[in-house]
Amino acid sequence: MAVRYRYVFKTGIMEDKTIPAKLIYRKIKGKLSAVEEERFDAWLKEGWEHREYYERMQRIYQEENMQEVAVGKIQDAWEMFEKRVQGRWRVERKRRWMWGMSVAASVVIVLCLIMYYQVNTRKDMNIAVQNIVPGQYNAILEMADGSTYHLGEQQGSLQEKTGRLIKIDSTLVSYLPVSNKQEIPQEIVYNKLSVPRGGEYRIELEDGTKVWMNSESCLRYPVAFFNDMREVYLEGEAYFEVQRDVDRPFIVHSGEQKVTVLGTSFGISCYASEVNDYTTLVSGKVKVDFERRKQSFVLEPGMQVVYNKESDVATEKKVDVAEFVAWKNGKYVFKQKRLVDILSTLSRWYDFEVFYRNEDVKEVLFSGELRRFDDFSYLLQLIERTSDVKFVIDKKIVQVMR
Known part of the structure; x- marks a missing residue:
């Protein structure tokens, strides 16, 4: 009897990163336009987590003495800055798993997951994502x-x-x-x-x-x-x-x-x-x-x-x-979507190419909600940890396999 898998994932950390990192950086530098200020203020009022996250960034910004950065190097500086923020944030989080299983006429497994993980979980993944970042x-x-x-x-x-x-x-x-x-x-x-x-x-x-x-x-x-x-x-x-x-x-x-x-x-x-x-x-x-x-x-x-x-x-x-x-509001919502369709959507935003080592992996179905500005490695970890799908990344090429 054939077994068909259906996986459900939902973002668990960094829920407050719903605007580009560069916008937060420019806010700290005091260089936002009127339109950007309006967008930033709306984001800041969405929840106390947003203000806490912004204040945390301000503190680390001062600690790391990153005040003087050339305009052409903003993105590089921010990536370095962001890694430090994420590292400090994640060590405070504990891993939490939720999963359930139901059996029908043909076996259908639904694995529901909300993940909180520490920064050292990256060691389990054979990926190098420094060249894959959210769009702008x-x-x-x-x-x-x-x-x-x-x-x-x-x-x-x-x-x-x-x-x-x-x-x-x-x-x-x-x-x-x-x-x-x-x-x-x-x-x-x-x-x-x-x-x-x-x-x-x-x-x-x-x-x-x-x-x-x-x-x-x-x-x-x-x-x-x-x-x-x-x-x-x-x-x-x-x-x-x-x-x-x-x-x-x-x-x-x-x-x-x-x-x-x-x-x-x-x-x-x-x-x-x-x-x-x-x-x-x-x-x-x-x-x-x-x-x-x-x-x-x-x-x-x-x-x-x-x-x-x-x-x-x-x-x-x-x-x-x-x-x-939902993409216009900074989210991706997937309901019983094939992996090939999900990666096609994400590739346009994160700008990467996909190579499938196993054709059948394209048909695996997923459901869940992702933040459009989440770290790309985090999104891949969600999929890996809720399925038997594996990813290997070489620069901007994502290889997918069982």
């Missing part, structure tokens, strides 16, 4: 005139060839709304925002619509909307909060689908390398059209359309939306 705010803005700008550190403004200004922050690019008819362009001018592997970024369009863009994604959009429709073009993954305008529908073209909304929140995942495209509605109502197939779906909150590119079949189903849009 990073994007490339390509103007209609062909000029390009690398975003992620800059603050200030850029000027369009139309004369309009674009506000730039380290996490956000925003287009000011058209205030009078003189500012309305005579033709549609498109810009493109590209987020590379290991990055994320946000954009606020001229109409007030907010877009969170995930790694390996690209959005092509008008500098200003001036006709009776608002249309953008997406490759990859993004989360939209659309500004309501009953006179001008908002349309997202993504792969085979066209998503039409008035004002709502939803997520789209449309990676060329993935078999399935997903449109997931969080609030409001959207219409999803597959024009080539002459098929349409009208989604209610909590519903999703899945398009399989291999079979050319689109289906509608009810889902837990958190599993598909």
Whole structure:
């Protein structure tokens, strides 16, 4: 009789690292922008653990005399700083295990785990992860005139060839709304925002619509909307909060689908390398059209359309939306996900390649919740300790085996 394993994991330590380490570093240095200060304050108010963690970092920062660091070496300095913090934190923690097992018609083992471990557990793993770190705010803005700008550190403004200004922050690019008819362009001018592997970024369009863009994604959009429709073009993954305008529908073209909304929140995942495209509605109502197939779906909150590119079949189903849009809030939620799909998702954020020594290991199922900014070695340890899966890492190549 075949035995099928299903593993459940949940993060147990470092629950407070829900913002990039570099943001905390810049806070200690007093170099946050207004937008970053707002984000940091919101994070700090989420729980006493966050304040305790930040204060601990401040103390160690002073102890280690790390005040003078060149801008180009911030990441290296922070990694050294972070290792010291984690080392001191983990020695205070005790290991705790919880696991359970149930038997059905075919044997299904569910192993539930909440881990607290000490720093010396790393000795049990044959991994070297110094080159695999979480992503950060990073994007490339390509103007209609062909000029390009690398975003992620800059603050200030850029000027369009139309004369309009674009506000730039380290996490956000925003287009000011058209205030009078003189500012309305005579033709549609498109810009493109590209987020590379290991990055994320946000954009606020001229109409007030907010877009969170995930790694390996690209959005092509008008500098200003001036006709009776608002249309953008997406490759990859993004989360939209659309500004309501009953006179001008908002349309997202993504792969085979066209998503039409008035004002709502939803997520789209449309990676060329993935078999399935997903449109997931969080609030409001959207219409999803597959024009080539002459098929349409009208989604209610909590519903999703899945398009399989291999079979050319689109289906509608009810889902837990958190599993598909939690990334924008700094989390990953997996429910009965194949290991191959989990590592594919993580590889875009942590920027690594995967090699499977055993093909069958791809089909092992996991469920759980991970923090997007957790240390990569911690995530692998969660999987190793709840399964017979093993990892070997050489620079940015992750080998997976039984």
